[in-house]
Amino acid sequence: MMIDDVEWRVSPGLTGYEAAVADMEARADAIRAGTAHERIWLLQHAPLYTAGTSADSSELIDPRFPVHKTGRGGRYTYHGPGQRVGYVQLDLDARGRDVRCYVHALEQWVIGALAALGVAARAVEGRVGIWVDTPGGEAKIGAIGVRVRRWVTLHGFSVNVDPDLDHFAGIVPCGLSEFPVASLASIGNNASLDALDSALRATFPGFLAALAKACGKKNS
Numbered sequence: 001m002m003i004d005d006v007e008w009r010v011s012p013g014l015t016g017y018e019a020a021v022a023d024m025e026a027r028a029d030a031i032r033a034g035t036a037h038e039r040i041w042l043l044q045h046a047p048l049y050t051a052g053t054s055a056d057s058s059e060l061i062d063p064r065f066p067v068h069k070t071g072r073g074g075r076y077t078y079h080g081p082g083q084r085v086g087y088v089q090l091d092l093d094a095r096g097r098d099v100r101c102y103v104h105a106l107e108q109w110v111i112g113a114l115a116a117l118g119v120a121a122r123a124v125e126g127r128v129g130i131w132v133d134t135p136g137g138e139a140k141i142g143a144i145g146v147r148v149r150r151w152v153t154l155h156g157f158s159v160n161v162d163p164d165l166d167h168f169a170g171i172v173p174c175g176l177s178e179f180p181v182a183s184l185a186s187i188g189n190n191a192s193l194d195a196l197d198s199a200l201r202a203t204f205p206g207f208l209a210a211l212a213k214a215c216g217k218k219n220s
Contacts (some may be wrong), residue, residue, distance in 0.1 A: 050072070073145055
């Protein structure tokens with residue numbers, strides 16, 4: 001399906017990580033060449049850890065799952081069933097050459113989608129990602145990790161819907177040992193992956209508008 005001339009793709013089942021990265025890179029080249037639409041790709045991976053460009057090997061506590069080095073920013077993160085991964089491929093040459101602004105807009109998009117599901121999530125200054133309050137304190141419910149190549153974005157975000165949170169124990173998630181992770185299920189919200197997808201679609205035009213207003217004007 002298309003939304004505002006951006007292709008939406010939702011993959012059933014589990015998608016192999018290396019195949020997904022190869023697909024993203026090919027799509028980025030095609031977007032840059034003007035032969036393909038921008039794309040939002042929603043999927044799930046089998047349990048794995050990814051190491052961003054700032055990953056510290058001491059934060060890989062128990063490599064119980066495959067570990068993939070990746071070109072996105074950030075440190076170690078986990079992907080697995082029950083977590084919605086969103087790979088966002090937009091042309092920042094057209095939408096605004098400001099990566100910091102793009103990351104902020106991406107955070108606000110996910111926060112808006114969660115608000116549509118009744119979740120009061122937020123961004124926190126100095127900590128990339130999406131945060132919620134729990135009885136045990138602040139916890140991270142979503143991660144942001146991006147790469148920009150020739151002004152086309154790769155990677156994107158993940159939101160914990162109902163993954164096995166014990167799987168995060170093999171790493172220090174995003175290098176933040178003092179904060180736990182949460183999921184929609186763990187905070188008592190029974191929204192499904194499909195419900196999150198619908199909320200993301202509903203709030204997507206607002207994300208594009210915010211991107212144009214905040215980031216695009218810097219190109220003018």
